[in-house]
Amino acid sequence: MITMIIAYGSHTGFLEGKNMQVSEQREELVSFVELKQLARRHLPSNSFLRNILLSEPDLLPKQVALGKVEIYIPLLYEELKQC
Numbered sequence: 001m002i003t004m005i006i007a008y009g010s011h012t013g014f015l016e017g018k019n020m021q022v023s024e025q026r027e028e029l030v031s032f033v034e035l036k037q038l039a040r041r042h043l044p045s046n047s048f049l050r051n052i053l054l055s056e057p058d059l060l061p062k063q064v065a066l067g068k069v070e071i072y073i074p075l076l077y078e079e080l081k082q083c
Helices: 033-042 048-055 062-082
Strands: 005-014 021-031 059-061
Touching: 021 062, 033 048, 033 062, 048 062, 059 062
Parallel strands: none
Antiparallel strands: 005 021, 021 059
16 A cells, blocks of 8 residues: 655745745645655666656645656556566
8 A cells, every 4th residue: 555645835925025924825745755665666677667756756746746646556556567
């Protein structure tokens, strides 16, 4: 089973340099660390999928990560069947 970890990043804006906090935006981030570790341990070094996964950042915005996971997970299972 692959666990996705959700983290929160924050950004604080300032209004016209007055040190007044305008807003804090929280963006859900998903960790690809475990998926990358799985690829590193179980896929051959010449695997295209392994190289793609290892090139991903450790944390991605949730919406971006979900789109990629929909593609990567079926491909990962197919490659693991062949190993």
